[in-house]
Amino acid sequence: xxxxxxxxxxxxxxxxxxxxxxxxxxxxxxxxxxxxxxxxxxxxxxxxxxxxxxxxxxxxxxxxxxxxxxxxxxxxxxxxxxxxxxxxxxxxxxxxxxxxxxxxxxxxxxxxxxxxxxxxxxxxxxxxxxxxxxxxxxxxxxxxxxxxxxxxxxxxxxxxxxxxxxxxxxxxxxxxxxxxxxxxxxxxxxxxxxxxxxxxxxxxxxxxxxxxxxxxxxxxxxxxxxxxxxxxxxxxxxxxxxxxxxxxxxxxxxxxxxxxxxxxxxxxxxxxxxxxxxxxxxxxxxxxxxxxxxxxxxxxxxxxxxxxxxxxxxxxxxxxxxxxxxxxxxxxxxxxxxxxxxxxxxxxxxxxxxxxxxxxxxxxxxxxxxxxxxxxxxxxxxxxxxxxxxxxxxxxxxxxxxxxxxxxxxxxxxxxxxxxxxxxxxxxxxxxxxxxxxxxxxxxxxxxxxxxxxxxxxxxxxxxxxxxxxxxxxxxxxxxxxxxxxxxxxxxxxxxxxxxxxxxxxxxxxxxxxxxxxxxxxxxxxxxxxxxxxxxxxxxxxxxxxxxxxxxxxxxxxxxxxxxxxxxxxxxxxxxxxxxxxxxxxxxxxxxxxxxxxxxxxxxxxxxxxxxxxxxxxxxxxxxxxxxxxxxxxxxxxxxxxxxxxxxxxxxxxxxxxxxxxxxxxxxxxxxxxxxxxxxxxxxxxxxxxxxxxxxxxxxxxxxxxxxxxxxxxxxxxxxxxxxxxxxxxxxxxxxxxxxxxxxxxxxxxx
Amino acid sequence: xxxxxxxxxxxxxxxxxxxxxxxxxxxxxxxxxxxxxxxxxxxxxxxxxxxxxxxxxxxxxxxxxxx
Numbered sequence: 001x002x003x004x005x006x007x008x009x010x011x012x013x014x015x016x017x018x019x020x021x022x023x024x025x026x027x028x029x030x031x032x033x034x035x036x037x038x039x040x041x042x043x044x045x046x047x048x049x050x051x052x053x054x055x056x057x058x059x060x061x062x063x064x065x066x067x068x069x070x071x072x073x074x075x076x077x078x079x080x081x082x083x084x085x086x087x088x089x090x091x092x093x094x095x096x097x098x099x100x101x102x103x104x105x106x107x108x109x110x111x112x113x114x115x116x117x118x119x120x121x122x123x124x125x126x127x128x129x130x131x132x133x134x135x136x137x138x139x140x141x142x143x144x145x146x147x148x149x150x151x152x153x154x155x156x157x158x159x160x161x162x163x164x165x166x167x168x169x170x171x172x173x174x175x176x177x178x179x180x181x182x183x184x185x186x187x188x189x190x191x192x193x194x195x196x197x198x199x200x201x202x203x204x205x206x207x208x209x210x211x212x213x214x215x216x217x218x219x220x221x222x223x224x225x226x227x228x229x230x231x232x233x234x235x236x237x238x239x240x241x242x243x244x245x246x247x248x249x250x251x252x253x254x255x256x257x258x259x260x261x262x263x264x265x266x267x268x269x270x271x272x273x274x275x276x277x278x279x280x281x282x283x284x285x286x287x288x289x290x291x292x293x294x295x296x297x298x299x300x301x302x303x304x305x306x307x308x309x310x311x312x313x314x315x316x317x318x319x320x321x322x323x324x325x326x327x328x329x330x331x332x333x334x335x336x337x338x339x340x341x342x343x344x345x346x347x348x349x350x351x352x353x354x355x356x357x358x359x360x361x362x363x364x365x366x367x368x369x370x371x372x373x374x375x376x377x378x379x380x381x382x383x384x385x386x387x388x389x390x391x392x393x394x395x396x397x398x399x400x401x402x403x404x405x406x407x408x409x410x411x412x413x414x415x416x417x418x419x420x421x422x423x424x425x426x427x428x429x430x431x432x433x434x435x436x437x438x439x440x441x442x443x444x445x446x447x448x449x450x451x452x453x454x455x456x457x458x459x460x461x462x463x464x465x466x467x468x469x470x471x472x473x474x475x476x477x478x479x480x481x482x483x484x485x486x487x488x489x490x491x492x493x494x495x496x497x498x499x500x501x502x503x504x505x506x507x508x509x510x511x512x513x514x515x516x517x518x519x520x521x522x523x524x525x526x527x528x529x530x531x532x533x534x535x536x537x538x539x540x541x542x543x544x545x546x547x548x549x550x551x552x553x554x555x556x557x558x559x560x561x562x563x564x565x566x567x568x569x570x571x572x573x574x575x576x577x578x579x580x581x582x583x584x585x586x587x588x589x590x591x592x593x594x595x596x597x598x599x600x601x602x603x604x605x606x607x608x609x610x611x612x613x614x615x616x617x618x619x620x621x622x623x624x625x626x627x628x629x630x631x632x633x634x635x636x637x638x639x640x641x642x643x644x645x646x647x648x649x650x651x652x653x654x655x656x657x658x659x660x661x662x663x664x665x666x667x668x669x670x671x672x673x674x675x676x677x678x679x680x681x682x683x684x685x686x687x688x689x690x691x692x693x694x695x696x697x698x699x700x701x702x703x704x705x706x707x708x709x710x711x712x713x714x715x716x717x718x719x720x721x722x723x724x725x726x727x728x729x730x731x732x733x734x735x736x737x738x739x740x741x742x743x744x745x746x747x748x749x750x751x
Numbered sequence: 752x753x754x755x756x757x758x759x760x761x762x763x764x765x766x767x768x769x770x771x772x773x774x775x776x777x778x779x780x781x782x783x784x785x786x787x788x789x790x791x792x793x794x795x796x797x798x799x800x801x802x803x804x805x806x807x808x809x810x811x812x813x814x815x816x817x818x
Contacts, residue, residue, distance in 0.1 A: 343816070344816060383814035383815070383816070384800040384813075384814060384815060385773065385775050385796065385800065385815050385816075386773075386796055386797045386800050386801075387797075387800050387801060429801070
């Protein structure tokens with residue numbers, strides 16, 4: 001053992017000693033004149049700097065490895081290319097002048113490529129873009145991403161839907177850490193907030209190859225704001241106010257980078273009273289508050305990089321749609337007076353996430369070692385003040401080892417192992433168990449090859465996963481506690497082989513992409529063992545112990561056209577899921593709530609796609625017109641529509657960039673139109689949803705020469721439209737969504 | 752200086768060892784409909800929610816609301 005440790009330390013030191021200083025210059029590709037003040041950086045190791053007035057820059061302590069460099073400068077095309085940092089030559093980076101710049105080019109975390117070079121369907125959106133029209137929550141903001149929608153219980157609880165799939169079929173990652181937070185429950189929202197967020201990456205379709213079991217619908221990956229440049233610090237305060245729910249969000253953030261160490265700290269407090277309907281009344285108990293803290297501490301020296309990330313979140317979420325009346329009517333859930341004070345029913349969520357991420361860079365390869373733990377505690381109070389209706393805790397410990405090796409200049413290999421130990425426990429005292437205690441152990445190994453030749457890039461990979469599920473017996477518990485579950489013990493083993501293969505061909509004008517990918521998901525505890533009423537989701541659910549694993553295969557194609565002033569994309573897909581598990585509403589009711597049963601069809605067909613364009617008129621350079629249309633059609637092998645599918649939608653935004661240089665400097669004005677088409681394809685006993693239009697208007701500006709004070713203001717649901725989203729739990733009660741909402745936010749850069 | 756420490760200690764202790772009185776209106780669902788059973792506080796509230804309300808030998812589950 002001592003010998004192994006000594007060899008490891010020797011390797012670390014020997015690679016460390018070989019790192020060096022890198023100097024370079026940014027020049028114009030046509031005139032060969034230097035480009036001043038370009039931003040130069042290496043996104044994968046989170047290192048950035050700004051070139052000086054003659055275009056020169058210098059980095060020290062960089063790993064001697066092949067790494068992607070990104071260079072941006074005003075009026076130039078973004079340059080992203082791989083560089084060999086073991087070379088001692090001056091790094092000359094040539095930028096191509098461009099009079100039309102569409103958007104900031106992002107590099108995806110999953111493939112390390114720019115968006116159009118990815119073989120799988122991946123969307124990357126920055127926090128700035130997501131919140132440019134003042135969305136109240138992250139769930140609400142995500143619907144701007146084509147193919148992504150959300151289901152909700154009021155304002156405080158929302159869940160992402162990717163191409164019609166959600167809950168256990170969408171896996172959430174936070175900086176490489178898999179998040180488990182009882183996402184099986186319709187009313188158990190995302191354990192993520194916009195605090196300290198940099199960007200969101202959405203992988204659409206089965207993604208088991210890189211992300212493990214369950215990701216049949218896709219993956220939502222939240223990535224933190226990057227560290228600040230070396231030898232700089234930043235401290236800010238921000239505050240947002242919203243009229244609809246008299247909501248406030250107050251936030252403080254600090255980023256610093258000294259020598260080899262860098263750190264980000266963020267904290268916020270969010271508080272919303274009951275939200276207001278278009279007719280002026282309020283949804284009772286739609287109030288919520290949350291407090292969040294997020295930190296990242298990084299160390300980087302030569303060929304070694306360490307990141308330790310910790311996140312804490314405590315949320316109290318009122319659950320609207322509760323009445324004492326035996327046969328409640330819509331009016332029972334509405335009040336004429338807005339309240340903020342906490343009442344029942346409500347959820348208390350307490351989440352702690354930690355991730356330790358180590359990366360060692362070699363000349364042609366790198367190793368990533370990640371260890372993480374998530375603990376999510378959920379107390380749900382129903383009709384007792386001192387005794388929770390249910391109290392669930394899920395503790396998940398994960399590991400991720402990935403080795404990426406550049407076999408030749410054209411060929412790369414990624415291989416690794418991933419796994420997790422998930423422990424579900426009921427906490428006492430409690431009134432009821434919604435799921436039994438259980439242990440899950442997951443392990444998976446994978447390999448992924450990548451080959452580039454000319455304009456073509458090809459990729460193929462395979463993965464094997466095994467999951468051990470051990471459901472503990474609850475037969476010895478008091479019968480009053482186990483009325484909602486099957487109490488017998490259960491041991492099952494699930495296995496899955498996943499693959500992905502595809503290509504992309506990129507030319508100046510076109511990008512063509514095709515990908516076939518697969519994934520598997522074993523049935524969740526709730527689907528196997530549930531048998532009772534759940535206030536949060538406003539329905540009674542019956543599980544089924546005989547459910548089998550779902551297997552999905554998706555074929556995804558895309559054609560992109562890139563002209564000087566117009567970009568166009570069409571991205572159809574077909575996702576075939578065998579043994580598809582779904583909730584079907586029965587004819588029966590338990591009290592006033594409908595009874596749903598978990599059922600399984602041999603095959604489910606989900607198909608649809610996204611179509612969009614981005615137009616940037618030559619005569620009005622500052623104007624950006626962006627439109628996308630998303631649709632998912634889901635049906636069983638008999639052509640029977642599957643329940644709870646989102647409405648097709650068309651999102652259009654008109655953004656006018658102003659960027660004047662006065663004391664008050666306007667950044668832009670954005671007008672956003674969201675049209676949800678009717679949902680007529682519905683499951684048995686499900687109700688139709690009518691179409692509706694939403695209009696949002698916002699502007700952003702800074703005040704003062706130093707631009708330390710930035711302001712964002714606008715109006716959401718400008719037309720005060722009365723609407724019921726098809727996937728809103730409040731729809732079953734005849735309740736609509738929030739009316740007009742004026743928001744105003746300030747951000748002051750103290751340092 | 753010493754008195755400031757003592758005073759600070761007393762204030763912290765006062766916050767730590769005192770808590771708000773928690774009261775709520777409670778009811779149970781009888782075969783004849785909802786029956787209000789009045790206000791319960793603190794330990795009484797905890798007990799009634801845990802053990803239920805007994806009428807003629809029948810134990811009814813109690814629900815309480817602070818609104």
